[in-house]
Amino acid sequence: MSQLKRISITKLTIGSYVQAVSKQLSSVKIVKTGWVRNKKAISELKREGVIEVIIDINKQLETAQKDEATEKESQQKKITKSFEQELVSAKKLQDKMNTLLEATQKRILDNAPIDILALEQVAESIINSVTNHPHCLACLVRINHQKNSILEHLQRVAIMLAQNMVFHKVSFSESVAVVLAGLTHDLGKLLLPVQLQQYEALLTPQLRQKRLIYVKNTIDILKVSGGTPQLTLKICYQQMERLNGSGYPKKLTADSLPKISKLFAIIDEFDSLTSGFEGNKIALIDKAHQALMLQSPTIFDKNLLQSFIKTTGLYIAGSLVKLKTGKIGYIKEFKHEIPMKPIVHCFFNAQFDHHIEAKDIDLSGEFINDSIESTVDPKQFQLNLSDYI
Template structure:
């Protein structure tokens, strides 16, 4: 009698013989069996909600595995879109992301496995949108997401981390892993008591230790759902590690941390401080970058902070700003991707305290009245930004 092995979908390899699907999500049962001929077959199973399969180790096509041709990454030629051209695609994509995360939240709270494959598929579409227009999706997410919610925070961190990784020309698998980690890294917080859902510095030492257990809970949720790629699992585990070795759980130092982990830490911290996540007081984006640099290189990589600033600007897309003239609007994008030329969509005047006719201004140094004076918050002026997208 054959000795079958249960294998997580993320551990399934090309050449394996699938005898049976043993664990999956959704109402449609997947009954595909046979040899896994290529990586696309694994991806298709994952996107259908397959979490675990039964394989016959004695029927593995070892020759096919050894003859796999090396994959050479090619940068696809993608037509660059203007903000308005990409907007309908990005808006629909954001709504899909939000709904997927709502479904994920419901499943985690009811102790059911989640569909990681669905999120990975959405990640590919997000990557394509960002390639076409780097600012549009981030602008929509920063304006439309709920500031103090796990879902809003997770979506913003995922998109921001992907943009930063792409701008820093990180490998494509790392870009995708950072996006997935952004969406998944806080899943364990759904298992925490309400009093623990606050930033570390707001808790006493005992509660701080209890709060850190969410990283273990996240790992358990992912493993029970078929797992994720090795880098995503590693990043979720190491998300609280810091440059000086003072982090959790292994006190890894800068030399032991990957560039991906350092990017995630910066993006996660930036979003928490800027949007007032988990009890934080919201800070302007320049103030957050100042905080990050102040605590570098002890906690954060100063080199990467500066590179990220040069990638997304001190005022990232979606930032509500006030110009020296008194005009108020949000940063839509940057003309020709030049960060020194932000395009601000204006609709309000802080001096007259009246709404104005909407118009876009390309902020340039030669027009001193229209320089950005400060980052402001919508609640200060009782503004609903979603009405002005």
């Protein structure tokens, strides 16, 4: 006997039996019935603009759930690669992110639905890249930082979220939803009136409060486009909530906020501080960590902040540092058990103010008598880091 249930496309799982399509974006009626046997089938429904389906819960394929679990597990057991091996793929992925987010921006400004499926696929690629090498993509994107735009901010936040998801071995499907939130959480800012598109640091307190409407804008964009996971929507909606209840829009306190929303707030604020996004004076990595620590545990969760620092590093990949010998280079990668001794790609000598032969220095090496003195601003030495990767 049939037992029908109406569900969102985001809750459709492998093994479900689709009786009918009940809601869609397209004006052309889509007729799809039968079992969902793989992830590709769900992706095709999303691509065709399906938002809601009717399933028969008495026709669930028992083996499908095992197949789905096996598929996700295999995706998380990818062979790790060296920095150089992953760099080629990472560069292609960065180009893909730039192209897709620019197209997304255009569609938003044209009041058209955005391609959630394409963004979801990029989120999967980010997770796969971070699984292959935890620091390569992060290093590349930070080094190629140019416009200080909303779109660049979305990329950096998404990658740091992926690093945390992979490090803590969060399930692949949940990780995708979290990283997708990173790629989309500020899209609503693109619809703000011109006077509110200024950097937040330049606005009056009254205009800053008014500017928070971008959170609602973001949710509207995601809902109209269809197919956005509920977890993604929840994170985007709670992105400006703070532990002491001073946030927006519901003034939720620590007890009411899920762990992922607390972590998201830390990562979002960290990138704003270290990139100068939102008009803040650019803070060096150690100063940004200190600023966040000073706001914990009242604004940010102290334990999650410490976990974030452990995951992304005391000196995050792509940041510029000066060694005690005067050499300058960017953080290439590090081992989590010895974060103070990363591999630094050196190419300049501050003491003599000239370039040197570029080479990697592994500060954890047995015969290396050098260490990090400080983080530095590339502008201080007029360095364009993208020339050295």
